[in-house]
Amino acid sequence: MDEIDALRTLGRDVPPPAPAAKRAARAALVTHVEAAANRPRWLPGGRLGFRRARAVGALGALGLVAILASGLLPLGRGPDPAAAAALNHAADIAAAQPDTAGDGYRYTKSEGAYLNCFGGSPDHPNGYCALVPVNREIWIKADGSGRIVESRGEPIWFGPADRAAWQAEGSPDLRGQPSDTRFGPTPPGVDPWVPQAGPGSLYYQNVDALRTDLGVLRHMIDERAAANGGATDYERFTIVGDLLRETVAAPKVRAALYRVAAGLNGVELVGSMTDRAGRTGTAVSMTNDQSSRGLEQRVLIFDPQTSSLLAEEDVLLHKVDWLDAEPPLIIGYNTYLVSDLVPTIP
Amino acid sequence: MEAGSDAQVIAASRVEPLAFAAVFDRHYDAVHRYLARRVGSDLADDLAAETFTTAFDARRRYDTEHPDARPWLFGIATNLLRHHHRGEARRLRAYARLDRSAGPDGGFGGVEARLDAARAGPAIGDALTHLSAGDRDVLLLFAWADLRYEEIAVALRIPVGTVRSRLHRARRRVRELLGDSGQYLDADTLTEAPEPNG
Secondary structure, three states: OOHHHHHHHOOOOOOOOOHHHHHHHHHHHHHHHHHHHHOOOOOOOOOOOOOOOOOOHHHHHOOOOOOOOOOOOOOOOOOOHHHHHHHHHHHHHHHOOOOOOOOOEEEEEEEEEEEEEEOOOOOOOOOEEEEEEEEEEEEEEOOOOEEEEEEEOOOEEOOHHHHHHHHHOOOOOOOOOOEEEEEOOOOOOOOOOOOOOOOOOOHHHOOOOOOOOHHHHHHHHHHHHHHOOOOOHHHHHHHHHHHHOOOOOOHHHHHHHHHHHHOOOOOEEEEEEEOOOOOEEEEEEEEEEEEOOEEEEEEEEEOOOOOOEEEEEEEEOOOOOOOOOOOOEEEEEEEEEEEEEEOOOO | OOOOOHHHHHHHHOOOHHHHHHHHHHHHHHHHHHHHHHHOHHHHHHHHHHHHHHHHHOHHHOOOOOOOOHHHHHHHHHHHHHHHHHHHHHHHHHHHOOOOOOOHHHOOOOHHHHHHHHHHHHHHHHHHOOOOHHHHHHHHHHHOOOOOHHHHHHHHOOOHHHHHHHHHHHHHHHHHHHHHHOOOOOOOOOOOOOOOOO
16 A cells, blocks of 8 residues: 555545535525626716625725625636726827826825734734735836835724734734835846846836837736746736836836736726725726635726726635635725826925 | 536536536535545535635636536635645644544544554644645645546646646655654555546
């Protein structure tokens, strides 16, 4: 007998599923199927409703928008036609805009929050997790120079268990110190498209190297996706979001980025959506089932009139045992409050 | 009435969603059994249910070139397990603590098998805790879900060659650990394991 044989005897006599459990699981599936079949896409007034992200009361107090976590992955193998149409429309809008960046800085002010997990102790082996708010201002120029000012706020707890675990560890200050960092231009000879470590370069946001030729841009995004660990359409979608936010990408580059997104398999039109700043935009989403955190959905909200990126959100669609809350659950968001071209950094 | 392959049922469910219940009827027991062996029956009840709602949500991306949905379903179940690693660790430690004179309730079948497995089972359970998650997934999909190499590749979305190398590494690691524990089973060199159903 070898180890495979021995392994096959291990747990061989586990009991079959209890009939009641099986009936309950089947009923839950049928309920889920029926709910999906009856789920509307939007409510009157442009606000997405039902299946509101739950269990974070403090977030509700901030007036957060209700999220549609559709749970439905997109049609077939091609791009969702409705999503493609919306993204191509944004591309058309961007392409018609004048390039006025000149030698100035793109200034972006944002409010966001990110999932942070900490600690781990004998009493709370899972540690605790919270959304940590971040207020951010960034000035960035086409040469990669600029400034980033950041500060963090008090944690937003997913549930009482996380808060209790934090308190049990002495309620440490999770905000850290505010930061104010200035960057010089990308050093000569360094490929601005290739992420660089070290001081002096906001390399990731440096979009000088981006091309407006769609095929070339797709290839560049593919290369970065592969370098990030996987040339999947979800990773490509993430990179498009990275390159649309906070950058001095010229209007024609932004147009090309929207067209790349329009061609991705799995992008889904969520519809009209109101962000945390009260602005109504068009939302598209993509779902990732390969994340180490479970089934996640990324949502981009853009202004259909100007093509500006208004906001982003990440939604966890699965129940996980390390978060004290039920899905769908917002695990990160950014709202871009101001986006403007300015001549200097203060 | 012939219900057709899983792929046909899933394709039909894209138009008639309730047709997907046939996938549940066909495969729930097998998925539940696999999960129960990994994390125990209680958690398996929840995860098996979640496997099928997740599968329903993902049905539009199902590759209908694969008539059998088992690999896909086991892949979803395995992915869900990644968020319950503490539950699995408890289960594996429970295997490792099994009484070596375990009778019929000890999880082993057949007198001869029980005698051998009674010696090796607890050590196997402990050895599993020392494998990486990826290697353990491949090994247990092979041993407990009875998937073939190509099916494991579909389930985990990895190349078949990676399946072979991970399985080889997992088996070698288990043998090393069993050798250290004195629970070494036999002296055969490590050969490619015969796949289920030949």
